[in-house]
Amino acid sequence: MPERRALFTRSLNKTYPVAVRGDGPWLWDSSDTRYLDFCASAVVNFIGHGDQNINGVIADQLQQLEFVHSSQFISEASAQFAHEILDFAGPHFTGGAVFFTSGGSEAIETALKVARQYQVEIGQSQRSQVLCRKQAYHGATIGAMSLSDNRKRKEIYTPLLHEFPRVSTPYCYRCAYGCDHCAEKYAAEVDAALDQHGDSLAAFFFEPISGATIGAAIPPDGYLQRVTEACRAKGVLTVADEVMTGFGRTGRNFAVDHWNVAPDLLVVGKGIASGYVPLGAVIASRKVVDAIAAGSGSLVHGFTYNAHPVACAAGREVLRKTRMLVGEALCEDPQRECPGTWMRNGLHRLRDHPSIGDVRGKGLLWAIEFVADKMTKSPFAPSRNYSSYVAAAAMRRGVLTYPMQGCVDGINGDHLVLAPPATIAEEEIFWAIEQLSAAIHELESKG
Numbered sequence: 346m347p348e349r350r351a352l353f354t355r356s357l358n359k360t361y362p363v364a365v366r367g368d369g370p371w372l373w374d375s376s377d378t379r380y381l382d383f384c385a386s387a388v389v390n391f392i393g394h395g396d397q398n399i400n401g402v403i404a405d406q407l408q409q410l411e412f413v414h415s416s417q418f419i420s421e422a423s424a425q426f427a428h429e430i431l432d433f434a435g436p437h438f439t440g441g442a443v444f445f446t447s448g449g450s451e452a453i454e455t456a457l458k459v460a461r462q463y464q465v466e467i468g469q470s471q472r473s474q475v476l477c478r479k480q481a482y483h484g485a486t487i488g489a490m491s492l493s494d495n496r497k498r499k500e501i502y503t504p505l506l507h508e509f510p511r512v513s514t515p516y517c518y519r520c521a522y523g524c525d526h527c528a529e530k531y532a533a534e535v536d537a538a539l540d541q542h543g544d545s546l547a548a549f550f551f552e553p554i555s556g557a558t559i560g561a562a563i564p565p566d567g568y569l570q571r572v573t574e575a576c577r578a579k580g581v582l583t584v585a586d587e588v589m590t591g592f593g594r595t596g597r598n599f600a601v602d603h604w605n606v607a608p609d610l611l612v613v614g615k616g617i618a619s620g621y622v623p624l625g626a627v628i629a630s631r632k633v634v635d636a637i638a639a640g641s642g643s644l645v646h647g648f649t650y651n652a653h654p655v656a657c658a659a660g661r662e663v664l665r666k667t668r669m670l671v672g673e674a675l676c677e678d679p680q681r682e683c684p685g686t687w688m689r690n691g692l693h694r695l696r697d698h699p700s701i702g703d704v705r706g707k708g709l710l711w712a713i714e715f716v717a718d719k720m721t722k723s724p725f726a727p728s729r730n731y732s733s734y735v736a737a738a739a740m741r742r743g744v745l746t747y748p749m750q751g752c753v754d755g756i757n758g759d760h761l762v763l764a765p766p767a768t769i770a771e772e773e774i775f776w777a778i779e780q781l782s783a784a785i786h787e788l789e790s791k792g
Contacts, residue, residue: 367394370769372745380740383777384747385764388557388589388710389620392666393768399621399662406658413654415647420654426661430628433598433664437607440631444644445624445652445660449588449614450484452625453550456612457488458646460548460582463633466640469580472547476538476581478514480755482558483550483586492550495558496755510546512538514555515564518703518714519722519753528565535572539579548582548610553600556589559752560712560760561705569604582633583608588625589710592616593667593767596675596685596708603707609633619663619766622656670767675708685709687771691778692763698785700731709767714752714760724757731788732759738784744777 354361362374370393372380385391406422413420427443434441444459446452457475464472475492477483483492490499491506499506512534513521522530539546553569555562573583585608590600594616597603601611609632614625637644650656675685685708692704692711702716715732717725725731732748739746752758761781765774 369393369395370766370773378743380743380745381765381769381773381777382745383739383763383765383781384745384761385766386620386745387615387747388594388762388764389615390766391593391616391709392619392663392670393766394620396621396666399659399666402662403622403655403659406655410654412650414649415652419652420657422654422657422661423652426657426664429661429664430626433668434611434628435598435602435607438611438628438630440634441629442634444627444629444646445657446614446626446648447623447650447653447656448625449612450486450489450625451648451651452588452612452614452627453484453489453492453586454486455627455646456550456584456610457492457548459610459627459629459633459637459644460584462641462645463582463636464547466636469544469547471544472580474542474545474547475509476535476542476546476549477509477511478551479511480514480516480555480559480752481550481552481586482556483552484588493558494755495751497751510538510542514552514559514562515568516555516559516562517565518562518705524565528567528571531565532568532571532575536575539575539581544580546579546581548584549576550584550586552586552590553604553606554590554595554707554710556586557747557749557762560714560749560762561707561710562712563705563707564604566604569601569606573606573608582610584610584612586612588612588614592619592664593671594708594710594764596671598671600707616667617663618656618660619667621663622653622659624653624656624660682771684765684767684769684771684774687774688763688765691775695778695782695785698782698789700725700785700789706763709764711763712760713763714758724753725759727751727756730759732761734788735759735761735781735784738787739781742780742784744780744784746781 366373430443431438477492479494482495483489515531576583585601587599591613609630611628618624700715703714717723736746736748747762752760
């Protein structure tokens with residue numbers, strides 16, 4: 346094998362195992378070591394690894410048509426997939442349109458530009474600012490990182506970025522308002538920002554359930570309804586970043602569906618293709634599409650590979666399987682057995698660990714937050730890299746997790762994100778939790 350240093354990896358001084366195949370929730374490396382993918386890589390795979398039907402669809406599309414540029418043609422695969430996505434997104438998006446990208450960061454960039462163009466088309470060209478939230482992450486490109494507030498990922502690039510106004514992200518375990526009417530108080534921050542910035546705001550970007558930066562923090566009931574209504578009243582578009590939470594991950598088609606919220610734009614990635622191909626999308630409501638169609642009639646935006654035929658063909662087959670699996674991620678009936686129930690019940694047993702402060706999540710998106718002191722909720726010192734050491738110990742036991750730092754304030758705070766594919770079996774979930782518990786105990790025993 347060629348020297349691995351030639352590949353620009355996340356850590357140039359780390360030796361990574363070489364993945365060679367996958368099947369269901371499992372991955373194997375080149376030494377035939379097996380790992381249970383308990384985080385869907387980076388919360389990507391929802392339908393399981395190694396699906397031969399999808400591989401067959403990709404091969405068939407390659408034989409028919411590998412590529413056309415969207416300035417000259419559309420493909421049958423992209424046109425059909427767009428109709429299917431709009432149907433999956435629900436009645437609010439009837440008459441809307443879908444812009445396909447190669448991933449979540451591109452989709453966020455697209456949503457930024459669509460929101461800006463919408464305002465220009467309706468005669469609101471002064472609206473060039475965006476309201477976003479603290480302790481949020483929206484992607485690695487310049488525009489997406491400008492929206493984000495993940496200090497570890499953003500700090501060295503700050504001179505390159507645009508600074509936008511921000512409001513707090515609801516975070517129940519460390520609630521800024523002591524869980525006293527906090528839905529109203531967090532929403533009041535949005536109200537105040539709308540009043541302060543007035544006609545300069547084009548859109549409000551938010552994660553319905555926080556992703557990796559805080560880790561599966563669920564907003565209090567009433568919050569999302571109130572902020573979307575407030576934005577609508579002020580002429581500000583609402584943009585839900587569902588790159589991590591969309592396509593069944595939380596047990597609904599989209600996380601906003603838990604609160605019956607209908608944003609103007611849905612931004613998606615990861616689960617739209619479950620990692621089988623690079624794919625993302627912006628799903629625009631009819632209000633947005635009609636404004637552009639009635640104005641200039643042309644979206645001033647594009648990528649070489651947007652609406653790639655092979656990616657869209659794969660996405661169609663992934664969506665077909667996702668539709669069958671969505672209900673398995675979250676069981677409304679407590680008597681019914683399903684992966685969402687098994688995850689909830691199994692993970693809550695970990696609360697007895699001295700180092701676990703919180704277990705939170707919904708469906709098949711969960712997080713465990715570690716603390717040095719349960720009573721005070723004080724975090725471990727960042728230098729300990731506590732979550733990374735737990736993840737390494739779990740990996741030695743054959744379980745893959747997603748470690749993060751900075752959930753408290755961008756620097757302090759350790760947590761693991763856990764998000765297995767929906768094809769995982771009950772015994773696999775409980776085995777993974779047993780291994781994770783042993784990994785946590787290993788670190789706790791070292792003091």
